[in-house]
Amino acid sequence: MADGATDEPKPGRVWIRDGTIVAVTGGKRRVAGFDAAPEVDVGDAFVLPGFIDMHNHLAYNALPLWFEPGRTEPWLHNKAWPDAETYTESITEPAWVYAKACPEALLGYVQVRAMAGGATSVQGWPTANRGYRTVVRNVDNDGGDDLIYTSVVTKGGEQLVTAVRHMAEGAGFIYHCAEGQRGSRVLHDYTELEEADGLLPTFIGIHCSAVDTDNWAKWTKANAGGIVWSPLSNLVLYAQTTLIDDVRACGVHVCLGSDWGPSGTKNLLGEMKVARIAADKFGYSLTDAQIVEMVTSNPGSLLERCWHRPIGRLVEGAFADVTVIRGRGRGDAWARIVAATERDVALVVIDGAPTYGETTLMNSAGAASTFPMMVGGRRRRVALPHPTNMAAPWSWxxxxxxxxxxxxxxxxxxxxxxxxxxxxxRFSDDAALELFLDMPDTRRTGRAGPPKDPATVRIPPIPSIEHDSAYFDLLDSSPIQGEVLAPLRKRFGR
Structure with a gap:
């Protein structure tokens, strides 16, 4: 993926030391200094850069899909559905209880769920009263708090000016922008940014589904940055999605994000399939190779501008994040990668450490302190440390x-x-961990806070971490997307 998905994969080796890719070689050539290193033979599986999920709200991922009962009309924009009658009771209150009552277990669950879909990096971690360690790479602040800024809420005035200044100085700005239907008022998020000269190479707009063709043309190729596409969430909420061909015509990099439990896919394997379905439905000129780029080299290009180190590519000096996929079905390599399910994720390596995968491969890689679990009917081992003893494994x-x-x-x-x-x-270094929700709740004066009446709180059963029949049954009950997503069940063999 050094130049994106321009060529078919070929046999080779990736050499890793101290969290860094030292070399990528073909043929029989070996690299000096690796005689004692663990060697992992993955056969004919595809060795890819670690998948990067560029849009999530991880604190909500222990919740199932949510749809406002009886509503068949698409929402206009993301300022509307937080006012839904059941939003607070179905989303804010259960998520708040998990975030406060069992934050470590919640973080464990969401990380395993991400890795089960091949992700090595995720955007959208909850803030907390103190620091916490993760296995999966944190896009929001892995390189430092001043290298990437994020915002779920709309910026305006001096706040927007400040964000543009940070970008002009080289920092990234990941911003929920113009989320909704075209023609709705949230287009103003984008046009105000454009008027403030904020359409820059380090701007990464999440959604931007309300932006029309004429306004996309205002983002010049010289300043092309990126957007994050979450098509399933767009379709189940708005019955529309981002104009991807217009985005790509501007030279803007398109990334994928699985969004969150209440309106998203379980992981990037799901979102890649939805990207394929949406492209076919709306006539976007996307190849499977370009969809794979959306979870590897495209986000990698954007993050490298901020972190000043390669990621999303298997090249010398890059972060040693690797995802190994056993392709599914027929077609070229890229079609088989897009078709892969949780059963086909063979190995996940983060910062040079084996963290998730098939037992044989995890053992070959020298994985320490792992626990077993079943995912998609297959045995996996996971290297997720216990929160009170980093040297010991937790258990599922x-x-x-x-x-x-x-x-x-x-x-x-x-x-x-x-x-x-x-x-x-609550805010000392040794305080009990406490997570804070990042999504607003307009029925609660804009803040996702504690339940007003604890006695009425009900939390739905915890969903599985893989795409299963229960997930598709809920998705099929969603009237807004109009059965556009019906093919997704078959693509997961459910």
């Missing part, structure tokens, strides 16, 4: 028991949260 049953205990009895969990908050300092 332990993670799920913590989450399930909170889900089944949120009232007791809320009592415990309040007692813990009252027992001492």
């Amino acid at each position: 049953p332990a993670i799920m028991k913590i989450l399930t205990d909170v889900q089944s009895d949120p009232q007791t969990a809320i009592v415990n949260v309040r007692a813990r908050a009252a027992s001492g300092l």
Whole structure:
């Protein structure tokens, strides 16, 4: 992927030391200094740059798909559906309880869910009262807080001027922008940014689905940055999605993001398939190779502008993030990668460390402190440390028991949260971890806060981490997308 998906994959080796790719070679040539290194033979599987999920809201991913009961009309924009009658009770309150009552288990669950889809990096981590370690790379601040800025809420006035100044100085700005139907008022997010000279190479707009052809043309190729496409979320909320051919005509890099549990796919394997379905439905001129670029070299190009180090490509000096996929079905390599499901993710390597994959490959790679689990009917091993002992593995049953205990009895969990908050300092380095939600709730004066009546809180069962029949049954019940997404079930063999 040094030049994107311009050529078919070919046999080769990736050489890794201390979290860095040292070399990529073909044939039988070996690199000096690796005689004692673990060697992992993945056979004819595809060795790809680690998948980068450029749009998520991880704190909400223990929740299932949500649709406002009885609503068949598409929402106009993202300022509308947080006012839905059931939004607070279905999304804000359950997510708040998880974030406060079991933050470590929640972070464990969402990271395994991301890796099960091949992701090595994710954007959209919850902020917290103190620092916390992750296995999956944090796009928001992996290189430092001043290299990438993010915002879910709309910026205006001096805040927008400040954001543009940061970009002009070389920082990235990942911004929820113009999310909704074309012709709706949220187009102003984009036009105001354009008027402030903010359409720059380090601007990464999430969604931008309300932007029309004429306004896309205002983003010049000399300043082309990126956008993040989340087609499933767009379709189930707005029955429209981003004009991808217009975006690409400007030279803007298109990335994919799986968005969040309430209106997104489970992982990037799902979002790639939705990208294929949407492109076929709306006539976008996208190849499967270009869809693979949307989770590898495209986000890599954008992040490298901010981090000043290659990512999303298997090249010398890059971050040693690797995803190994066993292709599915027929066609060329790229079609088989896009067709892959959770059953086909053979190995995930993050910062040079094997973190998720088939038992044989994890053992060959020298993975330490792992636990077993089943994903998609296949055995996997996961290197996710216990939050109180980084040298020891956690276990999937332990993670799920913590989450399930909170889900089944949120009232007791809320009592415990309040007692813990009252027992001492909340913002010291040794304080109990507390996560903060990033999505607004306009019915609660714009803030995603605690339940007003704990006795009424109900949390739905925790969904599986893979695309399963339960997920597709919910998706099929979504009237807004008009069965555009019906082919997705078959593509996962469900």
